[in-house]
Amino acid sequence: MGVDANDQLYPLAFAIVEKETTDTWSWFLACIRCLVTQRTGLCVISDRHKGIMKAMNENGSGWEEPFAYHRFCIRHHASNINSKFKNRALKDLFSWTAFQHQSIKFNTGLAKINELNVQARADLDTLPLSKWSMCHGGALRYGIKTTNLAEVFNNVLKGARFLPITALVKVTFFRVNSYFVQRREFAKARIMEGLKFSPVVTKYVENNFEKAAHHKVEPFNSETGVYQVKTGRGQRTAGKGGHRHTVNLSKRTCTCNKFQIYHFPCSHVAAVCRTYNLTTDQFIDPHVIEEGTWSAKVQKDS
Known part of the structure; x- marks a missing residue:
C-alpha cells in the first residue's frame, strides 16, 4: 500500500x-x-x-x-x-x-x-x-x-481470500479500481475549482494559520529568511504557547521539526508568511499536491 x-x-x-x-x-x-x-x-x-x-x-x-x-x-x-x-x-x-x-x-x-x-x-x-x-x-x-x-485495506479484502484464485483476482481488481475511479474524479473536481492541495493538507495549513495569528515574529536575517517566532496560546489549552522557534525559509527548516517531517508549513512558518505577506504554496512539498499521482510514502505490511 x-x-x-x-x-x-x-x-x-x-x-x-x-x-x-x-x-x-x-x-x-x-x-x-x-x-x-x-x-x-x-x-x-x-x-x-x-x-x-x-x-x-x-x-x-x-x-x-x-x-x-x-x-x-x-x-x-x-x-x-x-x-x-x-x-x-x-x-x-x-x-x-x-x-x-x-x-x-x-x-x-x-x-x-x-x-x-x-x-x-x-x-x-x-x-x-x-x-x-x-x-x-x-x-x-x-x-x-x-x-x-x-x-485497513486488508479488511477490505478479508472475505475475498477464501475465494478461488480467479475470483480472488477479479474481486481485488474491481475493488481497487473503484478506489481509483472515485478519487480520480474527486481530485479532478478540486483542480477544476482551483484548489491545488488535498483536503487534508488544506485543513492542516488553515489550522496552522489560525495558530499563527497568536504568534509574534522577530526577524533575525530577512535576506536569508531567518526569523524567531514566539508562540502564543490563543484558544488552546493552558500550558501551550510561550515557546520560541527559529525558522529558516532558505533551508526550509523550523526548530519545531514539524516543517521538515510533514513537508508543509508549521504554524511558525505560517506566522512568518502571514507577517511578511508570503505565499505558503512555495513551502509545500510537491508530493503533497493534489495533482500528484504518487507520494513519496510507501507502506508495506506483512
Whole structure:
C-alpha cells in the first residue's frame, strides 16, 4: 500500500503466494522494483518481519539506501515491547517517545523509559534511532507513523481470500479500481475549482494559520529568511504557547521539526508568511499536491 496526498490508501501491488517467507518477500519486493516503480528515495514502513528485513538489506535489491529507506511501524514496535516486558505503561511511554517531533521531548521520553525498565532502554540502543523515532528519521515518513492504513485495506479484502484464485483476482481488481475511479474524479473536481492541495493538507495549513495569528515574529536575517517566532496560546489549552522557534525559509527548516517531517508549513512558518505577506504554496512539498499521482510514502505490511 502507498499513501496519496490526502493520506488515503494508494494500492500498489498484490501477490498470491503459498506462505509468507523470506523468499516470497524477496521475490515480491523484487517484482515491485522491476514492474511497479524504479524511483529512488522511497520510504518503506513495515513491521520487523524477518523476510522484509532481509529483503530490504540485500545488496543489489534496489531497496537499500539511498535507493530506499526502511522505517519501522511504531505501533508494531510498541506491541513487541509489550509482548516482551508485559508492561502497558512501558508500551505507551515508548509510543509517546517515538512520536515526538523535538529531540528535547524525545530525550525526556528515553530517560523515563530507562527509569521504568533498564533492559527496554538497552534494547532500543541496539536499533538506529532513524528506524523508529520521528524526530530522527521522520522527514522521509511524511508524517506516517504506522502501517494502519495497509491493515485497513486488508479488511477490505478479508472475505475475498477464501475465494478461488480467479475470483480472488477479479474481486481485488474491481475493488481497487473503484478506489481509483472515485478519487480520480474527486481530485479532478478540486483542480477544476482551483484548489491545488488535498483536503487534508488544506485543513492542516488553515489550522496552522489560525495558530499563527497568536504568534509574534522577530526577524533575525530577512535576506536569508531567518526569523524567531514566539508562540502564543490563543484558544488552546493552558500550558501551550510561550515557546520560541527559529525558522529558516532558505533551508526550509523550523526548530519545531514539524516543517521538515510533514513537508508543509508549521504554524511558525505560517506566522512568518502571514507577517511578511508570503505565499505558503512555495513551502509545500510537491508530493503533497493534489495533482500528484504518487507520494513519496510507501507502506508495506506483512
